[in-house]
Amino acid sequence: MQMNMVASINNALKLCMQENKDVVLLGEDIGRDGGVFRVTDGLLDAFGSDRVVDTPLAESSIIGTSIGMALGGLRPVPEIQFAGFMLLGFAQLLNHAARYRARTRSGMSVPMVVRTPASGGVRTLEHHSDSPEALYSHIGGLVVVEPSNPYDAKGLLIKALHTNDPVIFLEPTKLYRLFKQEVPEDMYEVPIGKANLIQEGNDLSIITYGTMVPVVKNVVQKRNINADILDLRTINPLDEKAVLETARKTGKVLIVHEAELSFGVGAEIAARIAEKAMYDLKAPIIRIGSHSFPYPFPGYENYYVPNELKVSKAIDKLLSS
């Protein structure tokens, strides 16, 4: 069935709720309103207010109570309305969700999936366009997932709900309704921790994820570039094997993400390649990210977020070196 990402995530939630009555959704405006992006539309009527819980407006406690629910045997799926507001729950994630398993030597665990719309490109108000994946990926114990298409979104979310770890599930706002894709109506999983080589080529490797996947694909298709495109899908744990494999194969690596450049996911990937595949490189690694300051007001976003031209120029530089 043709689905956009909103529909495929809604479908994944519905299937998981049908499968397991311990799956409980909670968040601001997710019930009657169906969430501000309508991702949870229809689920209140289908499953009732005990399982689709509209919460008071307090992000720390949306995460904190979800931790308690998970400890109590439920499988909560908290929604934080925008990733920019999730910092209020950051302490709960770092101090408890990531630590409970270690703290109790696996006597207790926190199986939950924190869903939140992330990244920009849709002219929103301040704090509604942030890309915080590096913040969460820095915390061992959390899984950080970011799909780039409806098929992966559904399969990754189902896999996340079948996993006994806390998962941060970042949903790129810009991709929610950007395109439709054939998505099976049945349950299926996309593995966590496995990157997806969406196009194979020999001249260079482009490592990316989330909102930058369509940008990279457009450039490569328009210019008919002979490139590996690796969509990480899971940011932490990183699929290091796939990263090193493509780096060794082409010897030229471009890393593209929307998040701020400095101290970001690109730095981690570049460092791992430098440590383990340095001598296979034919050119210095190039990283592309947004500029190293917080996301601006929407009027400036096109000057801030990487675009096709920026990617194209980096490709030229690598190909000519």
Add this chain to the structure above:
Amino acid sequence: MDEEGNVDAALMPKDLTDELIVKMYRDMSLARAFDAKALSLQRQGRIVTYAPTLGQEATQIGSCMAMRENDLFVPNFRQHSLYLLKGLPMEKMFISLRGYEDGSKGPKDFKVFPVVVPVGSQVPHAVGLAYAQKYKKSNAVVVSYVGDGGTSEGDFNEGINFAGVWKVPLVMVIENNQWAISIPRKNQTAAVTLAQKAFAAGLKGLQVDGNDVIAVYKAVSDAAKLAATGDPQVIECVTYRLGLHTTSDDPLKYRSAEETEEWKKKDPLVRVRKYLAKKGLWDDSMEQKMADEYRALIDDGVAKAEAFKPDPNSMFENIYSYIPETLKDEEDDAIASNYWQV
């Protein structure tokens, strides 16, 4: 019960038999014996930083005994007695206090959740846990603990607010020991009581003498019954931290010895012992026998904990439900490089 061990018979909870009051005294005494030993071990460098419970035994034991078998406890970091009372082996207590997570893994279906250090952050967990009890119709009530300082935290106020909206089976015990490290109760909030913070969340709040084990028992028993019906409760137990915030702290820097001396007169154990002695239920030989018994129990736990051999591989194996390849590489590298030899 007043400081001389006199009880107003009309207020005495009907279910509180002499036998149970003896148990209360014995449990409070165990908490105190454990506390003294832990403090001594810390001073010898044999355990890490320790937060003493001295003076707060009535609040902890009274509230613990008020709960039923299947009820759940979500403490902060000063409620060591709960673990002992609910059956965590003594050696595990000391394994934790020696700095190993292995001590925090309770027996199967253990009712007490692990120590939470960031003040107040356990409150939302308790609320979510209570939601799970209601959802699964388990009949269990969750009791959580927070200090006077913790009531200033956002998580406390958010948590009890959620509890009110969700109508979950929660008893929130505020263990008001008057001091949040160096900040006195009056500088923590302009609110006249801490219990009244419940009202803003639409919950009932009650203030009780936290050094009177029978009053705490009564208040928490009543609260648990209401909580079980979906009417969450807040109880402020007014007590006093006779000792240190933690072993890293010197209270004389911020409070007078006179103040502490005044509170020593309200010692929660002394009054119970007086009550029991007057009724002929306790005497010096029983006290001595109990002390010997506890010393043996605690010393045995310490010996076993000191024999515990940590396994550094366990650090890697308990982060995720599986070991990601990158983490496995780090583990293998650490083993291969042999730098774990200490």
